[in-house]
Amino acid sequence: MHEMGIACSVIEAVQKEMERYPRKRVVKVGLRIGALAGVDAESLRFCFEAITKGSSPARRGLPLELDIELCASDELEMAHLELEDEEEAA
Amino acid sequence: MNRVAVEKRVLSENDRIAAGIRERLGGAGTLSLNFIGSPGAGKTALLEKTLERLSTEAAVAVLTGDIQTDSDARRLMRYGHPVKQITTAGACHLDARMVERHLEGWAAHLDLLLIENVGNLVCPTSYDLGEDAKIVVLSVTEGEEKPLKYPGIFRKAELMILNKIDLLPYVPFNRDVARENARRIHPEIQIIEASSTTGAGLDEWMGWLAARVCSKRVTAETKAEYASC
Numbered sequence: 001m002h003e004m005g006i007a008c009s010v011i012e013a014v015q016k017e018m019e020r021y022p023r024k025r026v027v028k029v030g031l032r033i034g035a036l037a038g039v040d041a042e043s044l045r046f047c048f049e050a051i052t053k054g055s056s057p058a059r060r061g062l063p064l065e066l067d068i069e070l071c072a073s074d075e076l077e078m079a080h081l082e083l084e085d086e087e088e089a090a
Numbered sequence: 091m092n093r094v095a096v097e098k099r100v101l102s103e104n105d106r107i108a109a110g111i112r113e114r115l116g117g118a119g120t121l122s123l124n125f126i127g128s129p130g131a132g133k134t135a136l137l138e139k140t141l142e143r144l145s146t147e148a149a150v151a152v153l154t155g156d157i158q159t160d161s162d163a164r165r166l167m168r169y170g171h172p173v174k175q176i177t178t179a180g181a182c183h184l185d186a187r188m189v190e191r192h193l194e195g196w197a198a199h200l201d202l203l204l205i206e207n208v209g210n211l212v213c214p215t216s217y218d219l220g221e222d223a224k225i226v227v228l229s230v231t232e233g234e235e236k237p238l239k240y241p242g243i244f245r246k247a248e249l250m251i252l253n254k255i256d257l258l259p260y261v262p263f264n265r266d267v268a269r270e271n272a273r274r275i276h277p278e279i280q281i282i283e284a285s286s287t288t289g290a291g292l293d294e295w296m297g298w299l300a301a302r303v304c305s306k307r308v309t310a311e312t313k314a315e316y317a318s319c
Contacts, residue, residue, distance in 0.1 A: 079097060
């Protein structure tokens with residue numbers, strides 16, 4: 001139900017984390033979704049794509065793919081990021 | 091391409107703001123409670139009865155969240171305590187930033203902050219608002235399976251208010267099964283049965299509230315004393 005808000009929070013969290021890697025570009029975000037986190041994986045994926053697949057140049061730095069792992073907690077965590085060099089992207 | 095480990099909660103920005111609220115309210119000895127329940131569970135009516143029974147001299151404030159309208163705030167304002175409506179304009183939950191923004195301009199000292207979340211048993215569960223406790227309001231018209239269907243909130247809530255018990259004779263709701271289901275999810279959950287219509291259980295609820303307000307104030311005073319030593 002609130003997956004659009006969660007998708008925005010994922011992107012905010014990624015952007016914050018990426019401040020540590022100035023010459024990198026993020027291509028994949030690894031998320032761990034707990035069974036009791038109240039987040040539906042498919043709905044989150046849908047919302048995430050709706051945000052990131054836009055063609056606006058401002059959106060180019062956003063990750064393209066979600067790598068979702070389900071687990072038995074009540075947490076929603078960003079487990080890892082997959083990065084590439086900006087030159088590789090160009 | 092390389093992979094870097096992050097291992098952070100996605101809502102860590104919300105958590106950071108919530109921690110700030112918790113510190114600020116904790117320092118002032120303010121007990122903060124986050125009421126979560128389905129639409130129509132009776133959260134607003136319960137808060138009305140609570141405000142009615144609290145002395146107008148007690149420093150109490152209410153934040154009430156809804157997707158649209160300020161009708162809840164107008165209902166709650168009649169009891170002489172400050173009330174602010176948070177209209178989320180579509181969002182199905184309150185987040186810490188909304189609470190932080192609405193706390194601005196209120197007196198530094200409050201004994202009690204009551205936060206009525208948007209009617210929803212799922213999304214509000216994920217967002218820490220800097221509260222001392224979450225309270226889940228479950229009404230007997232909703233069915234006794236709710237704790238099993240929405241385990242997240244029943245696991246996180248310290249207290250379950252089983253509400254509208256005046257309707258028990260008219261609905262096929264088994265209170266023992268409801269209690270058992272809540273305890274299957276959260277064995278330590280406290281349960282108070284109440285009715286805002288008849289007033290049943292409200293003494294017990296007000297007693298719970300008074301004890302928590304008092305212990306919060308004592309904790310804050312003790313901490314302040316230690317700090318000044």
